[in-house]
Amino acid sequence: MKQALPDAAESTLHHWRVKQFLEKLDKQPDNKVLDLNNCALKAADIEELIAITPLLPDLEEIDLSWNHSIGGALESLTLQFSHTQRLKVLRLNNCGLTAKDITFLGEALEVIPYLEILDLSWNNNIGGSLSILTPKIPKSCNLKILKVTDCSLTTEDGKSLAQLLHRIQSLEELDLSINKNIGRSLKNITQELKYVPGLKGLNLHMCGLKQDGFQCLGDAFQYLLELKKLDVSCNKEIGGSLQNSAAPLASLRELEVLDLHQCRIMEEDMAALTQIIPLLSSLQKLDLSSNKSVGISSDNLLSRLRFLPKLKSVLLSNCGLQQKSFASLAEAALHLPELKILDLSWNKCVGGNLKLLLKALNLEAELQELRLSSCSLVDKDLACLALVIQDGPLAKLKKLDLSYNHHISDQGWATFYQGIVAFEQLSELDVSLRPTSHCDCGEWFGKLLAALPKLPELSELDLHGWVLSRSQQKQLESFKWDNERNFHFDS
Known part of the structure; x- marks a missing residue:
């Protein structure tokens, strides 16, 4: 008959078995x-x-x-x-x-x-x-x-989730994102949201949400007074319905994140949002990216961002901004002391006008991420960027994206790299060109190489699209391995 181990010995044996498995x-x-x-x-x-x-x-x-x-x-x-x-x-x-x-x-x-x-x-x-x-x-x-x-997830799954909401009233976060076929049952789900008043996060990204479903969601906002994050992005069929559903958004006084990117927002939607956005006093992140109609009518909305002093992230990539709306954004930036992330990529109007924004940034703001990809930047934009590096708002910049700006000359890049050493906390820099460009490196390469040792935090450097000679590649590779950096370029 097998003798039972004492409790202490058995506990030790159990610990040993677990430890052996995990260490493996x-x-x-x-x-x-x-x-x-x-x-x-x-x-x-x-x-x-x-x-x-x-x-x-x-x-x-x-x-x-x-x-x-x-x-x-x-x-x-x-x-x-x-x-x-x-x-x-x-x-x-x-x-x-x-x-x-x-x-x-x-x-x-x-x-x-x-x-x-x-x-x-x-x-x-x-x-x-x-x-x-x-x-x-x-x-x-x-x-x-x-x-x-x-x-x-299917329509039936959505209906079963709706029934669950009726029973589980403790829910604080619900993520149904990237379930394109659940859209037809979202109406059922939104109708049951009144039973989860403590909900703080709702993610419906790419869920096939349609206009009627979004209107039902608007009706539910009156019950979701603790909601902090709302993501309805990549639901292209809700465009046009915000004008009727935006008003209930005003009840979400605790909302910190509003993501509406790629929703085909229309001009009439923008008019409604212009009235509501200033009331969301807790808002920290606003994403309107890839809504090209935003640029046509966004001047009023962007000027009203000044009433959101807690804003930390403003994402307006590919919004078709025009000079007037860009100027409105610059005026509002003066009133955003907590701004950390700004994405203006794929807005051509930025080119030649960057100074307008950089000079308007709130001096108390400590911008950490600036994305200006494909903005038709020119030499004077980079010169201005180099000049304001040490002026408060850009002193703690960590990520800078200047990719796909092919109008900048060799001299423009050289001027920029001479001043880049002031970006002491910069960790990521992207200066890639479009894959079809294949431009040779000019005199700026030497300026960049000289700056690298003075950028101790720079861990990611992207130079795709530039044609580097074998000697230049060896120089980057040598510095990369000696300093444990990640440099990306076409070999």
Whole structure:
């Protein structure tokens, strides 16, 4: 008859087994967190994981994301979840889960009463299966975050999620992004949002949202007074409906992030937003990128950004800005002391007028990221940039994108690189040209090379499109390896 081990000896043995398994995967033991994200687990590893899970009763977080071997093997693992009843976080991103796995997971959720975060994102084969899972989530659970990004969700999945919202009123974040076929049931979902008044984040990026669905969403805003992040980007069919749904946005006084990029916003939408935006006093990030009609009528809206002193990020890439709207933005910038990120890429009107903005930046602002890709910049723009580097707002710049500006001469680049050494905190610089350009490096290359040792934080330098001689390539390669930098150029 096998003799039972004393409790202390058994505990030591359990610890040793867990430690041996984790060290094999280059992980450190932790009684509360089992992080096996992207560990390339094999079938044998899964079997061993199943064996040690009961030895970790204090686990509060399990992350098995980016391990495709989990798919189809969840049954045996979920049976062990009865030993981890303190579990609060379960992440199964990109695990190749199947509809059968979802069935077993649903059964397991019934014995995890304290679950707060469930992330099933990037599992494309579970679409059509959520109706099996959601009814199993205990009504008494305290689920706060649910993410199902890019899971090929269907209309039926959307309806089952709507029913879940009715039951789980503790939800604080819901991410349904990149599920294009869920659009038809978004009306059902938005109607149930009134049951989750504590919702703080709602991500409907690329969900096939249509005008009627967006109008229903507008009706729900009156119940979502704690909402901080709203992302409805890449829903191209909601353009034209903002004029009727923008007014309820004004009730979202806690909103910090509003993402409307690539929504085909129309002029009438802009007129409505112009009235509402100044009322969102907590707003920190505004993304209107890739809405070309913004540039036609944005002067009033952009001038009203001055009423949002907490703004940290303004993204207006590819908005068709015109000189008048650009001037309005410059005037508003004077009143944005917390501005950290500004993206004006693909707005040609910036070229020759950059001084207007740089001189207007609030002196208290500490801009960290400036994107000016494909802005038709000319020599005087770079000269102005070089002059204001040390003047407050640009002193702490970390990322600068000047790519695809082919109107700048060799002398213009040389002047810029002479002044760039003042960017002491610059970590990323992109000065690439379009792939079809293939311009030779001029006298500026020597200026750049001389500046590199004086830029200790610069870790990423992109020079694609420039033709470097073999000697120039060797010089960059030598500096790159000696200083552990990442330089990218065409060889």
